[in-house]
Amino acid sequence: MSLxxxxxxxxxxxxRWLKLFRPLSILYRYFVNRRRQHYHKGKKTVWRAPVPVIVVGNITVxxxxxxxxxxxxxxxLKERGWRPGILSRGYGGRSEVYPLLVTDTTAVEACGDEPAMLAAQTGAPVMVDPDRPRGARRLLEENCNILLSDDGLQHLALGRDIELVVVDGERxxxxxxxxxxxxxxxxxxxxxxxxxxxxxGKPRVPPSENYFTMALVPIRWRYLRDDSIRPVTPLPFAREVHAVAGIGNPARFFATLDALGLEPVVHGxxxxxxxxxxxxxxxGTPDQSAMPIVMTAxxxxxxxxxxxxRYWALEIEAQPNQAFIDWLSRRLDMLTQQCER
Known part of the structure; x- marks a missing residue:
């Protein structure tokens, strides 16, 4: 286990030993609050797009x-007639030029793994830029009329109409x-x-107003060798697999594999x-070396x-509960009315 x-x-x-970091934690909290106040009071500039902006983020690492x-x-949003574009910081990638529009030929090393994944999964324009307002302006050139800012909660320079925070129900x-x-x-x-x-997932935080739930549901296997698709069940390979996860919470992925009946040798x-x-x-033995390798998208x-x-990817989809879908639909109707004024 790494540090x-x-x-x-x-x-x-x-x-308990984490209390040793409390002075640093107090200092960190002070600067976070001060930075937020600077944007709130106009000491730092907030750029507002001429189209609605939905921010999706979290408050935990x-x-x-x-x-x-x-x-x-x-x-x-596409199903409701909107033309969404996705903004990302592109963590883990490094490009010589920003803003960077993610295409089929964009190297993952340039755009980062999550933007590449989102572009493939949605077909929507995905723009990578550490400067969110600059990236947003570039997305407007792609004829987008609503913007989604992935992991954008702390990027306060970009104005927003809706802020959504996702919480891991288990942790x-x-x-x-x-x-x-x-x-x-x-x-x-x-x-x-x-x-x-x-x-x-299963909530372990107290309910409150505008409190919703969602589940991450496995929907298909993708065979990386030829990009073909297989259903989740029956399994297209033997139960004993090497499971690979380089994500924020690998244990969640490994638990999903257990629930599907696999017997994974886990590699976080x-x-x-x-x-x-x-x-x-x-x-390992020759049999272990030949075992399928399954991973996240x-x-x-x-x-x-x-x-x-040997390589397979398990693709999942978020499934928000109906209460969230109803709430979001009402908010989108309000945004539509505002745009028509």
């Missing part, structure tokens, strides 16, 4: 299910402390200012890990270039 993994585990089991919800939102908020003593990017008081809280990597073929050459976009006959 990073140890710290994350300590956050969620509320280890690590994966909560934001990107699957963004993909669902893009499909939902919750850990010890409820700000970095580095705890996993919070912002104090829990920030939740009072967002429009909706969506809990991914750091979030946004940049894979090399040798990373996935696992020691986010991992798969980085492995397609060297995938052999």
């Amino acid at each position: 990073e993994d140890r710290i994350v585990a300590a956050w969620y089991r509320e280890a 690590g994966g909560t299910g934001k990107s699957p919800l963004v993909a669902w939102l893009a499909r939902f 919750g908020f850990g010890n409820r402390r700000c970095l580095p003593e705890g996993p919070l990017r912002e104090p829990l008081s920030r939740l009072a200012t967002v429009d909706a809280l969506i809990v991914n 990597f750091a979030d946004h890990h940049r894979y090399r073929p040798q990373d996935l050459q696992f020691d 986010k991992d798969a976009v980085k492995c397609r270039g060297f995938a052999d006959e």
